[in-house]
Amino acid sequence: MTPRTTRLTAALAVATAALIGLPLAATASSAATAAVPAAVQATPAGTVVPLQVTGPAASRFNLVVMGDGYTAADLPKFRQQVDKHLNVLWSIEPFKSYRNYINVYAVEIPSPESGVDCDPNLTSPKVDTPLQMGFWGGCNPASVQRLLTVSATAAAQYADLVPGTTPSNRQILAIGNSDTYGGAGGTYATASGGNALSALITPHELGHSLGGLQDEYDYYARGARGAAYEGPEPSSIHHTLLTEQQMLAEQKKWFRWLGEQSESGGRIGRYEAGMYAGSGVWRPSRHSMMKVLGYYFDQVSRERMTQRISSRANLIQASTPPGPVAPTQVVWLQTLHPASHELTVTWTLNGTPLPTNNQRFIDLSTLSLPSTTPHTLTATITDPTPFIRDPAVRASITTTRTWTINPPAPTQAKAQAAATTQAARAEGEQAATLAGGAGLAETSAAQRRSASAAVPAASQATFTASTATEQPVNAGEVVYVETTQSDSEQPVVTWRLDGSVVANPGNDRDLPLAPLNLTGTHTLTATVGSDTRTWQVDGTTPTTTATLSKPLLKITKPSGPEYIYNDAFTMSLKATDNSAGYVVPEFRVNGDGWYNYYGWPTDADLPFRFTAEGTEIDQLVYGKLGVPRVVPWDDVPSGYGRHQIEYRAIDAPGNIAAPERFAVTLLRPAPTCTTTLTGIQNRPLTLTSGVTCLTDATVNGPVTVRPGASLVATDTKIQGPVDASGAADVHLLRTTVSGPVNLASTSRSAVLVGSTIAGPVTVLNAQTTEPVVLAGNTINGPLACTSNAATPTNLQAPNQVAGPRSGQCRAL
Incomplete structure (x- = not known):
């Protein structure tokens, strides 16, 4: 391991x-x-x-x-x-x-x-x-x-x-x-x-x-959409028949989360289908983990999972036994320790809160209690996590513990008060200088050490538990320790980072690292008495390398690289880190939910494949660019167009790298070839019908495209002009043309990407449904565009044009 x-x-x-x-x-x-x-x-x-x-x-x-x-x-x-x-x-x-x-x-x-x-x-x-x-x-x-x-x-x-x-x-x-x-x-x-x-x-x-959550699928057997839901309001916390307005008005189901950005992407709202029903029932998110593997739990499911994990453990791990306690003793407790935050401990005396600054003990000898009647001391442990909004859920994981402070006999009370006063005077200066020193915890610790010679000295205290020291902790973690305890001793824990004391008043059993804004590697120690524990703090985030299949065009911009593809492309993410253990890569598209990068469903070693409509595997759909499709019958917009993809990784200690990004534009694919030419063609080409593809070819002569015919030239050299009048399609992709290019009355599609033209380019009267694409080309001559049905576009990849630009191409 x-x-x-x-x-x-x-x-x-x-x-x-x-x-x-x-x-x-x-x-x-x-x-x-x-x-x-x-x-x-x-x-x-x-x-x-x-x-x-x-x-x-x-x-x-x-x-x-x-x-x-x-x-x-x-x-x-x-x-x-x-x-x-x-x-x-x-x-x-x-x-x-x-x-x-x-x-x-x-x-x-x-x-x-x-x-x-x-x-x-x-x-x-x-x-x-x-x-x-x-x-x-x-x-x-x-x-x-x-x-x-x-x-x-x-x-x-x-x-x-x-x-x-x-x-x-x-x-x-x-x-x-x-x-x-x-x-x-x-x-x-x-x-x-x-x-x-x-x-x-x-x-x-x-x-x-663990969570008792239901599937959010709209099918039971893959390949067949489920029937409409016809039952009553589901008992499931994340399914409903209610509208958003009804949830808000009746304060039911996930009304507290409505409208927020979902942790799994999109917004928390009302999305039809779930519980194997294709319609008639609604869920909170478009695609949380209970619907699509790879995304996170949304807030509704996360709240339930938080409740269930917390309910399986005891918030109070140990304490002074509840019941009667003496007015001179120390009452203490030990709590659980979330890795992301501290639990809140509130102490009350006879119902009145005490100013304890979240510490885990009370020295009763410092409270000036009337000695004639018993008093009630209560500790309430709550979890302030933002993952929980339902008061009932928060109450279900809130714990209290109560003690009765009995008054001592009169002579005993007098002797104890004198001893406490003498101890406070003798040790007051020392208590004020203890590491993490300000506050009730340090002062009362000094008083206790002097008040009872029968209790072991603080130097003899030891640690009993802690965050594991065998591997690094991340720079945002809350590191914890627990120590030996007694009724009259609460040893002070001193924390040091790279040898320097870190102030940690109040609850000195937990040290949040996030406020320290650490980067790189550091040494953290905690000391109690003569016992010390040491951790390596890993503030180095993992590195993620994205490798994409060959694009038609790559452009480098300050905001990150941009790519243009015509149809499918692949992305491989490789995450590495300075710490051992599996590193988790993730990506997201257009700010949607973070999605686990697992390779490809059929083989973890294959790259992830993006297409405009997705790839169906075992009757589920993967790799749909833009709005995802989960099942074949999902009716969502195609993925053609421009998208932003971010990627990052989470290392074994838990550090999350800042996301990197690239933009990608997915064009419709070139028409399917009916004739393919490669190698050297020592002749002029006149295309009269079908789709002629020039792939890694050299044409020593001009290329003419007649009405209704199509040309797709990829990684090709054309030693002469290209003239197309009334062509169905003209695609010049990473191609060099030693002469002018004239496109007149193109009927279906025209795409010039990453090509070099040694002459003027004219685009006239194109009747294409989608704009003519002129992106990232080098044109050694003027560029003129006139009377086209749609204004040509450069896909945010400007062309380098040696001559004037005119007409609809003035801004390209």
């Missing part, structure tokens, strides 16, 4: 060391072993490998990833695929922000045979594998090919090998050794491991299994 996928937490080093590398029989508890039937005992042993351990399994959401159909020789492939699945998952919200709430364990199970059942067809063989994974719903002729199922009994048996996990605090993800597209969501999530889209199947299926 890469460092990114081994985010082991030092607090659990002893526990996890007991798991790494041990076989099934050794890692199972005696109770779990006794519960395993004899048939399962005979199956291959499994090895539990902790990949990311952020806390005790009993207080975390645990993702248990197991592979099926991987022989011992295949296990390196399984590990590599899991690395990709996880890094893609961590690049998607809310998994990115709540990564620290999740433990991830892999269960490696050497399979007797390689592969899974019925892959890819019902006639394909069955395979001897521990989890009995198979396509067609487990080889069921009445099912669908892409439904990849797993033996629930076997999956549960292997998941039980991870101590502390139970069906209520874990999610099983079974990955099959297959390159065929497929997966399933439900109690367990499944995905094929080697398909180009496999890593995107995982978050989609977790949307079902």
